[in-house]
Amino acid sequence: MVGRSPSNIYQNPKFRSAIIQAILVFVVFYTFYSLYQTTVFNLEERGIKTSTSFFDQVAPFKVGFSPFLNFELGETTYIEVFYIGVLNTLLVAVLGIIAATLLGFFIGILRSSNNWLAQKFALIYVEIFRNMPLLLQIMFWNFAIFLAFLPPPKQSLEFGAFYLNGRGLQTPVPIVENNFLFKVWLGIIIFSIIASFIFRNWAKKRRDQTGKSLPVLGISIPFIIIIGISSFYILGKPFAVDLPVLGKFNFKGGGQLPLPLFSLWFALTVYTSAFIAENVRAGIASVSKGQIEAARSIGLTRPQMVKLIIIPQALRVIIPPTISQYLNLTKNSSLAMAVGYEEVVAVWANISLNQTGQALIIIAMTIIFFEICSLFTSFILNIYNRRIQITER
Secondary structure: OOOOOHHHHHOOHHHHHHHHHHHHHHHHHHHHHHHHHHHHHHHHHOOOOOOOHHHHOEOOOOOOOOOOOOOOOOOOEHHHHHHHHHHHHHHHHHHHHHHHHHHHHHHHHHHOOOOHHHHHHHHHHHHHHHOOOHHHHHHHHHHHHHHHHOOOHHHOEEEOOEEEEOOEEEEOEEEEOOHHHHHHHHHHHHHHHHHHHHHHHHHHHHHHHHOOOOOHHHHHHHHHHHHHHHHHHHOOOOEEEEOOEEOOOOEEOOEEEEHHHHHHHHHHHHHHHHHHHHHHHHHHHOOOHHHHHHHHHOOOOHHHHHHHHHHHHHHHHHHHHHHHHHHHHHHHHHHHHHOOOOOHHHHHHHHHHHHHOOHHHHHHHHHHHHHHHHHHHHHHHHHHHHHHOOOOO
């Protein structure tokens, strides 16, 4: 057996590629390590020692909005401030993604409508909000619209148990009276939702086999509501609802979604939905006209065509660019400082950094948080994207 000579090994494209990649990885890691060492040295020269010991120190400032963790001035540590900022960022990101998706699909369908008025309205909507800087929109909705036109608490706009005014949205909040029973109740709700998804998949297979469809939503939603209400009373009411009540000057009880959160959510929704609408329009345009004509020939109405024929085929075109819009929305939430919403960049990468001087650790944690959010969102939606792809023989 004749071995390879060194010259033959070096001429192998795979070997050369592996060597080049290994050298590149080494250079990248060495560069980052050198930057880290230089930064640490420069900070120590200024008397700032890079350490995580400040995590357990008490934060000397107040975070006004912390719905998921209790903030007590003089007791909450810096690491808890980071958790509060992360949860506040995730809150506006999740609410924004849901609202922008629904509004974007609606506007995108209008863009593809045969109705001239609806089509032009959607076109104007997209062109206005897509081409206006997001920071300007956030400040416009907060200062020029909501703060200027919403009434004071005494004249709040009432929507049942909800009250909207210049300070925000007053909402009912649950008060847990038995923590164990409350977790049991939540488990029952989650189980009923999972059961509804299983029923939906079964109904879909049954429709494919027999051609007979079942009213999935008409069965699933009442099922979840009945299970939730009945288990609530069977478990002895594990939580109560605290309603907001207008006092002499302000509301007592309940909870408050501050106006900066509402303004940020609204601006992110409107801005991102304009891009999603264009993705939806492009996806609908990619569906073959023969499919639409075939749907008309069997007597399907326009809503039925959109639901059963057009959207399922358009999703494979809609999903990939929409993933990017979800990632952009999450990262764009960092503009919340403009209106005073206390998300992770505001309370951690701004206030906490100024208080502690630990720029290296704080900025690194902020970057890692947004990287994890982006990678997780992309991973989940790419799985969904692969599932809806049309498989060809």
